[in-house]
Amino acid sequence: MKLKNKLYLTQLSLILTLTIFIWVMYVNFKEHSQNDLEKELTKSININTLLLTSALEDTYTTFEQKRSFIEYIHRTALDKYKQDENIPLAQLKSQIISYFNLKDLNIDLYLIDKNYVIIDATFKKDIGLDFMDIPSGKADLDKASKDDEIHIAGNVSIDYMDSSIKIYSLARAHNDKYLEMAFIDPFIYDKLRQTISDISESTKVKINIFRITKTLSDEEYYEDIMNTKNISNKEEWNDSLKRFSLNTATDNEIINVHRQNKIIKTNENIKDGTATIYVPLHTKGNDNALADDHFVLKLEIDISEYMTQWQENENIFILVSLSLLILMLLLYFFIKYNFYIPITKITGNLENEVKINDPVLLNKNDEFGVLAKKYNFLYSKLQDQVKDNRLLLNENKLFITDMVHQIRTPLTVIMTNTSLIEMKTKEKVSSYIAQINSAINMLSNSYEDLSYIISNDTIVYKPIEINLTDFLHERVNFFEVIADANGKTIHTDIANDINVYMNDIELERIIDNNLSNAITHSNDKSQIEVLLEKNDSGIVLKFISHGEKIYDCSKIFHKGYTETYGAKRSLGLGLNMVKIICEKNNISYSAYSEEGINTFTYVFKV
Structure with missing residues (x-):
């Protein structure tokens, strides 16, 4: 292999080695950074999940502690209704509030017909609500139709109509009607909102909580429990919610998190420096549920600082890579002009057997300059010897030519006279x-x-x-x-x-x-x-x-x-x-x- 090829091969090997080294460092750093980010995200998820779960379970506990009292109130209201079935529900409500002196607990009454439809209510927005479309409500009505017990819901519910958290109780009034009561803590919903807001502020994470509900027609829908919209009619509100068939796949992340029961991370807001994460929220409600079905937690975690740091580090890697590239180019030109070109010129002159006349090469003060001058000296000396040898060769050839001509005549004479002698x-x-x-x-x-x-x-x-x-x-x-x-x-x-x-x-x-x-x-x-x-x-x-x-x-x-x-x-x-x-x-x-x-x-x- 020629020396110039060895030089280029050495440079190429060096460049490849440095490139691989930088790439490995970059990959390792990126992987390490991503692992750090994953750890931070996991930590944030765990903290927010724990705090929110605790907040929701505290809300459940508030109603759980009043369970006996709720049953007693409902029994009293049922007895009064049975005494006078024509009593207006608003009047019955006033009597119950007055009788029990309810200051920290509000109530609503509902009259439900045999078709499980609300026909009268103190909370007018619920009138016309059909429990046939609400699995948990229908299940409670089915139970109440078989006995005369007071059935208190196993969970509390968030009512978007009046932005409140309620727990319902239900009992049969007579064969074709049911009396339902809603017990409302007027402060607990705002307290839950404020708790979620405090958690969001302290963890610097934007939080949304969605409740997933399953219908009797094998469909699912979700609602944002932090909803602030004004809702005039519950039936219309329920109809406006998008349904997702259980038998059909969907790309909706909230539904998929619930169905797959695993955390899903998306890049929907990653360009804005936000990591969007959906988390299935498991509370005490898996067997004593807080809501009708399940919760999904949406966390929007600010990773702009990480993104900025990563971008800065990436820019450093790019800068280092460019610096090394420039260094390699400088090294290439240095080797080219200080080694490769002198070697090429010297070997070219050697191959062509000519004298070196390049003034740049001859004026060099390094080894190549010395070599070029020495080569010219030896070349001149060799040319002088070649000239002398050529002169001697020509003289020798001329001598042989003359001798050949000198031999021809006597040889001819010998051959002629030998023939004459042979005859005689x-x-x-x-x-x-x-x-x-x-x-x-x-x-x-x-x-x-x-x-x-x-x-x-x-x-x-x-x-x-x-x-x-x-x-x-x-x-x-x-x-x-x-x-x-x-x-x-x-x-x-x-x-x-x-x-x-x-x-x-x-x-x-x-x-x-x-x-x-x-x-x-x-x-x-x-x-x-x-x-x-x-x-x-x-x-x-x-x-x-x-x-x-x-x-x-x-x-x-x-x-x-x-x-x-x-x-x-x-x-x-x-x-x-x-x-x-x-x-x-x-x-x-x-x-x-x-x-x-x-x-x-x-x-x-x-």
């Missing part, structure tokens, strides 16, 4: 002449190799159309003298009329090097095979010899690679030259060696 000498020295010819031909082949190597990068070898069949015969004839002198024979199987398109000198180098190698590295008195054919893959030229196994055929064409067989050594240049020529002319080449048979194959594209 006696048979007994012809074997020596053959050895001389073989040596001269090998020297000539090496000379041509050397000549091509020193000139192939300066001379353009233009391709021409060549009759490969004739050309191959000619080169085989040339090497037969060398083969014969080495006690080896060349066998050919050359197809007729095969033409190729390439330079004749380069073709000669391919053929001559393969024949020379085959003669040099084959076994004594062995046969060398030269095959030429044309098939679907192209024109195939093969050189097959019997000799030592080639151990690494994949490297045999590499420059300088040799496989030494005793004293037979080579420079490792011939086959590499063949490789270069083949690749230049799009000729496929390969070597294969198995069981002492070495095969070199060349495929010319048609």
Whole structure:
């Protein structure tokens, strides 16, 4: 991995680590804050529930203590009514108040017919009220219809008609009528309101209490016991209340709290800094109920201080995050301009092998400036050495070129005169002449190799159309003298009329090097095979010899690679030259060696 990538990776890792750290801190802080808020809300719920439950139970106790007295008053009123059934209820009320000297307790009287409907009352707003729709009222009337006892309600009720808290008693007057009495404490309702108001003020919580009532038609409705509306008719008031079927789900929180019997928290006023919580209120009334059914407490708790604190803390986290982000950006640019860019410039110049000319980098007083100056010094020194070496190489190449030209003339003279001597000498020295010819031909082949190597990068070898069949015969004839002198024979199987398109000198180098190698590295008195054919893959030229196994055929064409067989050594240049020529002319080449048979194959594209 490059150093610049390591730097970026380090920065990225650092940023990710810090981001995760801040995020974990934020989540933990948020969770801790929410837990603290939950604890405060739970504490507030418990305190308000306890205080309100106590207030409601105190109200119940006030009436409970007067139960015997209430029964006695009702018995007296019933006796008076039975003595004169035509007595007006208002007159009967006055007589009872006067008789018992009722100053702290007010009463109302109701006359109910056999259909459980109020037909007369001192509290006129209740006239026409049908108890068939009120489960608790109907249940009390059913009991009273079976005996002559005074039935006092097991609970007290809040009457919104006159904003009072009452307890009812009921008895049968005769077969088709019932006398009901309501006993009213004129101060207790205001006292309850004031208590709730004091609790709200002391706990800083807005409080509403709702009474849930179930009807005989499997419906529920609720009323706010803190209601301040002016109600003229109870029947109309009851009809105006929204009903909720017990068989149908609803999204009304008050009804759902009652049905699920659990606390429900909503976000309806959370934007205003208020937590709205609905609590099912359990009082002594579960078996001796304060109201007809159940209470639900609605608490609106002020959490604006918490919200403000949380917002401030969140802003701190945001500020810290932004600060870290800015710090990371500054660190990024610091590393970029002080590390990454200098490294990139230096490595770029190294890769391009050029001198550093950036004045900013060269004028730096840090390690990069020192490195840049040192690099320029070494670069200049290296360029001087390269210049000297190139000069020496050119001089060496020029010397070799001159030597090649110097060798050509005497070599030609030797070859010509050897041919003349061969014609005029006696048979007994012809074997020596053959050895001389073989040596001269090998020297000539090496000379041509050397000549091509020193000139192939300066001379353009233009391709021409060549009759490969004739050309191959000619080169085989040339090497037969060398083969014969080495006690080896060349066998050919050359197809007729095969033409190729390439330079004749380069073709000669391919053929001559393969024949020379085959003669040099084959076994004594062995046969060398030269095959030429044309098939679907192209024109195939093969050189097959019997000799030592080639151990690494994949490297045999590499420059300088040799496989030494005793004293037979080579420079490792011939086959590499063949490789270069083949690749230049799009000729496929390969070597294969198995069981002492070495095969070199060349495929010319048609």
